[in-house]
Amino acid sequence: MINLIVANMKKTLLLVFVAGMLFGFMKGLGLAEDQRRRIRKALFELNELPRRVCI
Amino acid sequence: MNSRYDAIIIGAGIGGLTSASLLAKQGLKVLVLEALGRVGGCCSNYDFGGFRPEVGAVFVIMKDLYNNYFELIDRRIEDYIDFRLLDPVYDIMLEGGERYLLPKDFDAMADVVRQINPADLDGYRRYCKDMKTIWDQQKAAISLPMPPLKDVYRFKTLMRMILNKKTLPAMPIITRMASRNMDTVIKSYFKDDRLQLIFGWENLYAALPVHRANGMFSMFTYLGHEGYYYPKGGMIAIPKAMARVCEEFGVELRLNAPVKRIVLKNGKAAGVEMNSGEVLESKVVISNAHSRVTYLNLVGANNLPSWAVKTVRRQPCSLPAPTFYLNLKEKLGARAHFTILLNQRRKFDDLWWEFYDRGLLYRADDGPMMVSVPSFDDENLAPKGKDALSAIYIAPYKLKYYNWDEIATDWAWEMAHSLERRAFPGLTSKIEAIESVPPTRLERTLNVPEGAFFGLEMNGTNMGPFRPFYRSRLVNNLYLTGQCTNPGGGVPLVMMSGIIMSSILVNDWNKLSS
Numbered sequence: 001m002i003n004l005i006v007a008n009m010k011k012t013l014l015l016v017f018v019a020g021m022l023f024g025f026m027k028g029l030g031l032a033e034d035q036r037r038r039i040r041k042a043l044f045e046l047n048e049l050p051r052r053v054c055i
Numbered sequence: 056m057n058s059r060y061d062a063i064i065i066g067a068g069i070g071g072l073t074s075a076s077l078l079a080k081q082g083l084k085v086l087v088l089e090a091l092g093r094v095g096g097c098c099s100n101y102d103f104g105g106f107r108p109e110v111g112a113v114f115v116i117m118k119d120l121y122n123n124y125f126e127l128i129d130r131r132i133e134d135y136i137d138f139r140l141l142d143p144v145y146d147i148m149l150e151g152g153e154r155y156l157l158p159k160d161f162d163a164m165a166d167v168v169r170q171i172n173p174a175d176l177d178g179y180r181r182y183c184k185d186m187k188t189i190w191d192q193q194k195a196a197i198s199l200p201m202p203p204l205k206d207v208y209r210f211k212t213l214m215r216m217i218l219n220k221k222t223l224p225a226m227p228i229i230t231r232m233a234s235r236n237m238d239t240v241i242k243s244y245f246k247d248d249r250l251q252l253i254f255g256w257e258n259l260y261a262a263l264p265v266h267r268a269n270g271m272f273s274m275f276t277y278l279g280h281e282g283y284y285y286p287k288g289g290m291i292a293i294p295k296a297m298a299r300v301c302e303e304f305g306v307e308l309r310l311n312a313p314v315k316r317i318v319l320k321n322g323k324a325a326g327v328e329m330n331s332g333e334v335l336e337s338k339v340v341i342s343n344a345h346s347r348v349t350y351l352n353l354v355g356a357n358n359l360p361s362w363a364v365k366t367v368r369r370q371p372c373s374l375p376a377p378t379f380y381l382n383l384k385e386k387l388g389a390r391a392h393f394t395i396l397l398n399q400r401r402k403f404d405d406l407w408w409e410f411y412d413r414g415l416l417y418r419a420d421d422g423p424m425m426v427s428v429p430s431f432d433d434e435n436l437a438p439k440g441k442d443a444l445s446a447i448y449i450a451p452y453k454l455k456y457y458n459w460d461e462i463a464t465d466w467a468w469e470m471a472h473s474l475e476r477r478a479f480p481g482l483t484s485k486i487e488a489i490e491s492v493p494p495t496r497l498e499r500t501l502n503v504p505e506g507a508f509f510g511l512e513m514n515g516t517n518m519g520p521f522r523p524f525y526r527s528r529l530v531n532n533l534y535l536t537g538q539c540t541n542p543g544g545g546v547p548l549v550m551m552s553g554i555i556m557s558s559i560l561v562n563d564w565n566k567l568s569s
Contacts, residue, residue: 034408045516051366052521054528
């Protein structure tokens, strides 16, 4: 696992950077608990859609 | 294949009975298996010591959709069901004691609006005009002569229904409404909080909070002007009429016959195994049960890919509909079949954020309640001189601090006292018996996960292609109908689901028989 990360250091750093930016952005928005819950739910629903079509 | 039955239908709900009668009319040998001792599932009346309050569905709207079904089976609806018009539609009670009877007539309703806030009269007229435009388009679609069953599920039929001469004027309004939530739509017509509530509480029929209900649900209150009906003999008169039709077409109906599992052979549904151990074979199996029950319990999670199990399990259910029933030893003195208790707009909104989403119970006086007195329109639904009452309220399925089975009766008493304080003085002294039906009990008795009568949520991510398809994509020869398929929950919609599913099956039949 560590070898894999080291071998792809550039991509890993980019991923960490993007995740950090996203986290900071969300934090900066100062969302209330309800809003955070709604966003989480919306993301969850979005993620489920491709599989729902196959049922 | 040498099966005893062509189709076995699990569940004698509206979807099951619709498809049973239509398929039997096409010459298929059909068996319907119902776990309970009565037909109807979530559209029924419950016998509570001679009192017969409703289970689930409480009234009839979009009567034309019922006509479509009767047209397909070559019967006249009048020969089977006696619908009675409800007028006034509702007795609405607002917090602070304001009380309004909502009449069917437009002008009489305009007087009520004027009485509440004359400034919103224009908004009311705009609301009625817009809703009428949409309703005319939908009415033109559903009043078209029904094509043969085989042609119901065809692109050209759908297009013929959608594209009629009323479509063009309705499109801008439909687009505006469908792209917003119900809360926003209602606020665009009414400025007064009380009118927003009166015209905007019926998201509860969609079993969704107002901010998540699509704007199209704003039409519900308008439909009161088109007519709300109640069948003579209670809501169970509808499935009973359908069971009669099934009998006429030679359908075999077994009550008290719970199914343990769907038998699979080479990955195909090939029959069912009953709780009694009896195995019945068929060419196809149709499930009128909730999709979660069908896939996880009847097909079995071990027979499905793991991603499918997760997806089925995670698909959200609509709101539960906890209910309590009261047998009253005297007449209640209700002013209409339905009494709706609403509180302030702020409290109505807070209910979702502060309580429902967090799994908390609110103060009984702060919650909306829908009270139905079936014996108001049909005296036979309660012993002479007495009244049957059922009240539906909002509460989450999962409680954070309590167990529903432990608190159900106490909570029903709490709600009954609230009803006495808010609407019917002296109510508790008239109570002969009380019965509480929390979501957990609905789940056990009706086999509806989370006690959700409307099945899966009816919002954008659970409708259309994202709702389980009529022809199962996971198990061959398995078909689904009912509130978990399109177009959704509610008696006329479930009836449509049964019609569409039957049309698909009839088209598949040659392939299945070979």
